[in-house]
Amino acid sequence: MQLENLTKIYGEAETKVTALDDVSFSVKKGEFVLIVGRSGSGKSTLLNMIGLLDKPTRGSVSIDGFATTNLTDNEISAFRNKKLGFVFQFANLLADLTVLENVLLPSQIPLDPSIPFANAKKILEKVGLEDQLYKRANKISGGQAQRAAIARGLVNNPTIVLADEPTGNLDSVTAQNIVQLMKKMAKELNQTFIVVTHERRQFGDVDRIITVKDGHVFEGEHVEQMEVTI
Amino acid sequence: MDYRFNLAKRMLFNKRGSLIGAVLAVSIGILVINVNFVIFQGIYDAIIRDMSDYRFGDIYVYNDESSTIEKSDIVFINWFERMPNVEAATPRLEGSATAETRILGQAHEKFNVPVLGVDPISDIRTSRIHETVGEGQYVYSRNSIVVGESVASDLGGCSQDGFFMSGGTDPTVTGGKAISECQPVRVGDSVKLIITDQWGIDQKKRFVVTGISGTAGGQGFDRSVIIHIDTLRDMLDRSGESRSIMVRLQESTNAYEAAQIKNQFLAAFPNDNLKAETIEESAESTLSGFRSGIAMINLIGYFGMGSSAFAILTIQMMLVNSKTREIGIMRAIGARRKDILIIFIMQGMIIGAMGAGAGTALGLGYTTYAKITNMEFQGSLALEVNYNWQKIGETAFLAFILAMIASIYPSYRATKKQPVEAMRSV
Secondary structure, three states: OEEEEEEEEEOOHHHOEEEEEEEEEEOOOOOEEEEEOOOOOOHHHHHHHHOOOOOOOEEEEEEOOEEOOOOOHHHHHHHHHHHEEEEOOOOOOOOOOEHHHHHHHHHHOOOOOOOOHHHHHHHHHHOOOOOOOOOEHHHOOHHHHHHHHHHHHHOOOOOEEEEEOOOOOOOHHHHHHHHHHHHHHHHHHOOEEEEEOOOHHHHOOOOEEEEEEOOEEEEOOOHHHHHHHO | OOHHHHHHHHHHHOOHHHHHHHHHHHHHHHHHHHHHHHHHHHHHHHHHHHHHHHHHEOEEEEEOOOOOEOOOHHHHHHHHHHOOOEEEEEEEEEEEEEEEEEEOOEEEEEEEEEEEEEOHHHHHHHOOHHHHEEEEOOOOOOOEEEEEHHHHHHHOEEEEOOEEEOOOOOOOOOOOOOHHHEEOOOOOOEEEEEEEOOOOOEEEEEEEEEEEEOOHHHOOOOOOEEEEHHHHHHHHOOOOOEOEEEEEEOOOOOHHHHHHHHHHHHHHOOOOOEEEEEHHHHHHHHHHHHHHHHHHHHHHHHHHHHHHHHHHHHHHHHHHHHOHHHHHHHHHOOOOHHHHHHHHHHHHHHHHHHHHHHHHHHHHHHHHHHHHOOOOOOOOOOOOOOOOHHHHHHHHHHHHHHHHHHHHHHHHHHHOOOHHHHHHOO
């Protein structure tokens, strides 16, 4: 994945806020990348840009060598579906569906029957939810919901899994389990993970850390950030 | 199953209150139209039925230029009864008379009444007026008379100090006498008719009341008297003449075949100045105003259905608002705007289908109840209830389409939500 001169400006004139300022970096396949920074530093905005959930004011995002700048809304949706997996802070499962249906959903959106049902079950087994397949998503615990969300993020074999504060809503023991699960999946599947967090310590050793401060990114852990997290 | 349908169904069924509200809105709209149809179309059809049964038959023949048909009715009746779809035909003659009653030996009441002359043998096969004789029996001899219920009442009176008081059975006319003290003309009483013949000479004849005729809604001959056609011919000095020929077709005969028989008849007798009408044509002038009324009432029903569409629109807007976060999630994991649109339009279709089903079932239930119980209102004529499958289908289909259309705007609103903003919604 390649970001080039990515800039995001909200508002105009006096209300103008530069959330990201000329950000450029790349991520290699299989890397487990942490994006850290203070609240309001621009890390969620950065993740939204990478996830094509928001459009940059300037600059470009390329994934798998494919520039996404000029894609139409439908093409962006298809791109998100095939190339990106999402894990959100509150799991964001659809309460009306079962765990299995939630995990199957990304593979059903292209209306492509070729993706096997068994794939979803296999991933749910990997995340330890094999006995929760047919439970309604709002009937499982927060930790289980986040596991299901990880499974949903992985089901289409995406190029990158983007996780926005995936442990932010969990107790410390469950959060640790979720971190271990993501690391395990990254290793087993050679899956790229980009994780936004302000709980740096929960993640221990990772391949790479990017710090966001005032809309700028820095390679490695910024001292000020460490002071905040210690 | 398409995941969009599955999702639409689950989202809807997990909001039972909204689902029930929306389905009720649709089904009540359909029920109102069905009830309107049963009542007003039922009254309309009942009037046609009674006009056909008592007065016009399925085909009604009369002289276009003269008050009577001078040629012998036997010629026409034989022609009609040779046709394969004709059940029977009968001549009728009409006139007016002054009726006098004598009760307890006293001359009692005098009225002008319309007189209908019937051939009792063929009339029983052609019309159903004989079935309206609730007391006594139909005309069976040349001196028997069937008196309409209203005429019987008007010719009756109330007792006062051993004497009869004229003024019918209406206590407001007879000085506040209780109805129990008054009595109408009854079977066995005698009635004298004075009829002015075609030469202006009064002809008098005394008749014995053999029956009292009454119909629900007064569509029959409640305000007339019925006598033998030959007696009336004699009194009018119109031997062999008739006012009209009433023709009854077999039940399986449709309106097109009736029109064909009518046309064949007119072609067979081109020089007799005859006019023939099917029942639809005979009833046209009577029912044209009523039809406008039905159209107006149906319009109110369709306005009701329009209100149901607004109810669905409101409920769907609430559903979309309550599912904002889900829409954001769907968009984030790759659903296109079109997919979101389809999900919510499918919800409208589910509401429409369920509402149309429930409303049609309720409507059919009401129709069946009306048919089984021969529904009538306050002693008026019994509704003629029919299952109009085309109308039932059209109403259900219209309700379904309206529910779907009402879902388009909320669905469109749903597609406009940006994933990031939508997911922030709680």
